[in-house]
Amino acid sequence: MxxxxxxxxxxxxxxxxxxxxxxxxxxxxxxxxxxxxxxxxxxxxxxxxxxxxxxxxxxxxxxxxxxxxxxxxxxxxxxxxxxxxxxxxxxxxxxxxxxxxxxxxxxxxxxxxxxxxxxxxxxxxxxxxxxxxxxxxxxxxxxxxxxxxxxxxxxxxxxxxxxxxxxxxxxxxxxxxxxxxxxxxxxxxxHGWTDIGGPFEITAADGRRLETLDGRPAYDRYAAIIDAETDRTVTKTNFFEVAKSHPFGISRLDAERIVRDPFEVDDDGSLRCFGALPEGEFVHVLQGDPESxxxxxxxxxxxxxxxxxxxxxxxxxxxxxxxxxxxxxxxxxxxxxxxxxxxxxxxxxxxxxxxxxxxxxxxxxxxxxxxxxxx
Structure with a gap:
């Protein structure tokens, strides 16, 4: 052949x-x-x-x-x-x-x-x-x-x-x-990304729109973790720039996390992602470096x-x-x-x-x- x-x-x-x-x-x-x-x-x-x-x-x-x-x-x-x-x-x-x-x-x-x-x-x-x-x-x-x-x-x-x-x-x-x-x-x-915060429960989501984590607006929960665990501060203005370094990871038993890329903040504090995040799942906030x-x-x-x-x-x-x-x-x-x-x-x-x-x-x-x- x-x-x-x-x-x-x-x-x-x-x-x-x-x-x-x-x-x-x-x-x-x-x-x-x-x-x-x-x-x-x-x-x-x-x-x-x-x-x-x-x-x-x-x-x-x-x-x-x-x-x-x-x-x-x-x-x-x-x-x-x-x-x-x-x-x-x-x-x-x-x-x-x-x-x-x-x-x-x-x-x-x-x-x-x-x-x-x-x-x-x-x-x-x-x-x-x-x-x-x-x-x-x-x-x-x-x-x-x-x-x-x-x-x-x-x-x-x-x-x-x-x-x-x-x-x-x-x-x-x-x-x-x-x-x-x-x-x-x-x-x-x-993927090579590792955990820096979580797990957080997805308490409300609509397809690729992540609404709340642990009952709080997703943006607020995400921003708090970035502020506590990194040397960066995330705002709605710089969100995309920060988020490309800190995606979400959906937990999987005995397997690598499924990475989800947030890219935009809605007015109500929801986060839009490439890929769905089902309600009831648990996610971590991730980080990586060039070596990993x-x-x-x-x-x-x-x-x-x-x-x-x-x-x-x-x-x-x-x-x-x-x-x-x-x-x-x-x-x-x-x-x-x-x-x-x-x-x-x-x-x-x-x-x-x-x-x-x-x-x-x-x-x-x-x-x-x-x-x-x-x-």
Whole structure:
């Protein structure tokens, strides 16, 4: 089997369209994974026309940056040709049952006994979709632990809610795209953040809006911990700058905490986060440092590489807020993610993965690496 081949190109001008068409015309290419940034001159209407003309199944998303050969790029795209044909589905309603390529399924037992060879599922979610977490939960309810999942939240950091997911029907938003492939994979998921305060009970929340902790407004409780445990003072003005260094961590039994990234304060003292925080769960306030985060990226890459073969494709989805926090030290994280061979990937707004053993999660501030065999 021929391993996956990937090309890096600019998204400006005709180069992006020409590269897509070149891969589409290759008879050995059975599917197209597209990771791109909406560079200057990126025109969704023109992209839609090109996508609709493709005869090869396509999936992927727009991200703040893409990763290619150990470097992060804010003005380009990675187009990867798969040697196996993906089963691609676009989910636009989290209340509707996901199909298995045939009849819709609503029960995990039906998925587990389905007669197919799919083993790995790429998952891309509009990071700004209100139902993003429900898309991921519904996916797990449908398919269970039979798949290794890898992917992330798509979108940009400029507040533009443009359509951000690639499909054969064009760019779509407020949705999720799932591509299942008949390929084995191993995965590494690590974050490197440690506790500085908690646990605190989530006493009121509405999806990604955290309202109260221990019965107090979430902002007040959070600010008190930052003031007591660090040398910083958080205000509503500097909230984003401080919060990128001090996320929340949802407690999990015998597992790393699930990191949640707060990014905005509402007038009533609620905190908006990338990722849901369910009522009744317990959270800690976390902190990190460059050494612990880079070491975590190294562990994620090492865990994925343990199952890699000569035909494995290494794919990385690393949270963009890790890059913002690490700043100039982010080059060290990229080196850790690429040290055992070339990798492709993206800086995502949240990461979608499981560890091959447990529940599918929508992470924040986490490094996810997959070694997918025989793509």
């Amino acid at each position: 021929v391993a996956m081949e990937a090309a890096y190109c600019r998204t400006t001008g005709s180069e992006f369209h020409a590269t897509l068409q070149e891969f589409d015309a290759d008879p050995t290419v059975e599917g197209l994974l597209v990771l791109a940034t909406p560079g200057e001159g990126f025109t969704p209407a023109a992209v839609d026309e090109t996508l609709r003309e493709l005869s090869t199944p396509v999936f992927g998303g727009l991200f703040p940056k893409v990763i290619h050969e150990g470097e992060a790029h804010a003005d380009g795209a990675i187009i990867a040709g798969l040697a196996v044909r993906p089963a691609v589905e676009t989910i636009t309603d989290a209340d509707e049952p996901i199909s298995t390529g045939g009849d819709p399924i609503t029960d995990a037992d039906d998925a587990i006994t389905s007669d197919d060879d799919y083993e790995t599922a790429f998952v891309f979610v509009d990071a700004y979709a209100d139902d993003g977490d429900r898309f991921v939960q519904q996916l797990f309810n449908a398919y269970g632990v039979e798949y290794t999942y890898i992917g992330g939240g798509a979108g940009t950091l400029d507040g533009d809610t443009r359509h951000c997911l690639f499909t054969n029907e064009g760019l779509v938003g407020d949705a999720a795209v799932v591509a299942r492939v008949a390929a084995e994979s191993t995965i590494g998921v690590e 985060l880079v070491a975590a990226a190294d562990r994620a890459h090492a865990a994925a590489s343990e199952g890699a073969t000569a035909d494995s494709a290494l794919v990385t989805f690393d949270c963009v807020s890790r890059a913002q926090y690490l700043d100039t030290a982010f080059d060290r994280e990229l080196a850790a993610l690429s040290q055992r061979g070339s990798t492709i990937g993206a800086l995502t707004i949240g990461e979608v993965a499981n560890d091959g053993r447990g529940h599918l999660e929508y992470y924040n501030k986490t490094a996810v690496v997959g070694a997918v065999d025989g793509l």
